[in-house]
Amino acid sequence: MKDQFLLDPNATFLNHGSFGACPRVVFKEYQNWQRRLEFQPGKFMTHEVYHYLKEARDDIGKFLNCNGDDLLFFPNPTTAVSNVINSLQLSAGDEILMTQHEYGALVRSWRASAKKIGLTIRQQPVSNPVTTRERFVKEFWSGVNKNTRVIFISHITSSTALIFPVEEICSLASKAGILTIIDGAHVPGHIPLDISSLNCDFYTGACHKWLCAPKGVSFLYIKETHHEQMSPLVVSWGAEGDDPGPTELLKNFQWQGTRDMSAFLTIPAAIRFRKDNQWSIVQEKCKELVKRTADQLQQLLNTEPIFHGSHWLGQMISHPLPTAVPSDLKLMLWNDHQIEVPVFQWQDRQFIRVSIQGYNTWTDIERLIYALKTLLS
Numbered sequence: 001m002k003d004q005f006l007l008d009p010n011a012t013f014l015n016h017g018s019f020g021a022c023p024r025v026v027f028k029e030y031q032n033w034q035r036r037l038e039f040q041p042g043k044f045m046t047h048e049v050y051h052y053l054k055e056a057r058d059d060i061g062k063f064l065n066c067n068g069d070d071l072l073f074f075p076n077p078t079t080a081v082s083n084v085i086n087s088l089q090l091s092a093g094d095e096i097l098m099t100q101h102e103y104g105a106l107v108r109s110w111r112a113s114a115k116k117i118g119l120t121i122r123q124q125p126v127s128n129p130v131t132t133r134e135r136f137v138k139e140f141w142s143g144v145n146k147n148t149r150v151i152f153i154s155h156i157t158s159s160t161a162l163i164f165p166v167e168e169i170c171s172l173a174s175k176a177g178i179l180t181i182i183d184g185a186h187v188p189g190h191i192p193l194d195i196s197s198l199n200c201d202f203y204t205g206a207c208h209k210w211l212c213a214p215k216g217v218s219f220l221y222i223k224e225t226h227h228e229q230m231s232p233l234v235v236s237w238g239a240e241g242d243d244p245g246p247t248e249l250l251k252n253f254q255w256q257g258t259r260d261m262s263a264f265l266t267i268p269a270a271i272r273f274r275k276d277n278q279w280s281i282v283q284e285k286c287k288e289l290v291k292r293t294a295d296q297l298q299q300l301l302n303t304e305p306i307f308h309g310s311h312w313l314g315q316m317i318s319h320p321l322p323t324a325v326p327s328d329l330k331l332m333l334w335n336d337h338q339i340e341v342p343v344f345q346w347q348d349r350q351f352i353r354v355s356i357q358g359y360n361t362w363t364d365i366e367r368l369i370y371a372l373k374t375l376l377s
């Protein structure tokens with residue numbers, strides 16, 4: 001499987017979660033689109049590209065079970081969510097409820113708006129380790145009060161790599177009239193996602209992570225009732241541009257002058273790659289490896305896991321490191337063992353996060369365990 005990717009064959013790559021990795025066939029398709037653009041730039045950009053963008057939107061819409069016209073493409077989830085923040089009519093005193101596990105860039109985005117508008121950001125603590133979905137929901141929901149206007153929560157968290165029970169939270173929020181913005185950066189192609197039954201207001205996902213598209217492919221789902229209030233952070237030609245729409249939303253967001261759309265157009269190829277390689281079987285094997293990795297890390301590091309039960313896990317596992325680890329452990333793993341794996345601080349602890357994708361094998365984990373044993377002894 002690793003031959004099908006463009007990864008360095010001499011490195012042990014256990015960091016799919018950060019930037020993904022693109023299979024050769026999908027990357028070739030990316031370059032084909034760029035060549036088509038360069039062959040006839042004017043014709044392609046002013047006439048043809050919209051048809052192919054619609055195909056890409058419809059394909060990812062089918063994959064996520066939502067209407068393709070409820071989706072906008074963005075280069076990354078931070079840009080997508082920043083456009084939502086810009087569009088909501090929030091005022092001083094409104095509260096945004098989130099967990100302590102949210103992605104740093106997005107917490108900063110919210111804080112910047114909070115400072116400007118006078119919002120309160122409430123990062124509700126939940127037990128560590130997380131145990132049952134019910135307990136998590138109860139603890140999180142106790143952060144709701146009469147000022148809560150928005151719930152912003154990850155479906156799969158970045159540092160802690162946990163699958164959060166967003167289904168229950170969206171259901172409670174819609175009954176309470178609270179808007180939900182779900183950060184599913186890690187979700188498309190990682191765990192099943194049915195946006196229509198989730199009934200959230202906004203959902204962002206990155207396709208360059210677990211769907212293995214080239215970099216710069218993310219989407220924002222916007223429930224139809226919110227289309228009208230959406231206002232782009234970057235105002236471009238809108239209805240005066242070449243984009244035929246069909247909706248105002250698309251005209252206002254999609255056309256951004258000379259922006260290269262090639263990466264977005266690879267979505268059908270990325271979805272085809274999964275089908276051609278029986279990806280659900282591949283993923284089951286990856287999840288088994290993740291569980292075995294969790295056991296090995298716990299045995300070796302002798303620190304308490306941050307979750308009880310494998311229902312919190314997908315294809316990543318984050319585990320706390322002992323307190324006395326070298327500060328340059330990540331660099332040592334790379335320099336001495338050619339292993340790329342993130343080591344970082346979350347709250348007051350150091351963590352290691354291991355991602356398992358189809359190109360990884362148990363040998364990669366054995367290499368990691370051996371390297372950690374050597375470096376930490």
Ligand SMILES: Cc1ncc(COP(=O)(O)O)c(C=O)c1O
Pocket residue numbers: 017018076077078079102103105106154156157158159183185186
């Ligand atoms: C949970 C989560 N949200 C959002 C993002 C968005 O990343 P970016 O900085 O590319 O917008 C990431 C990236 O790793 C993430 O893990």
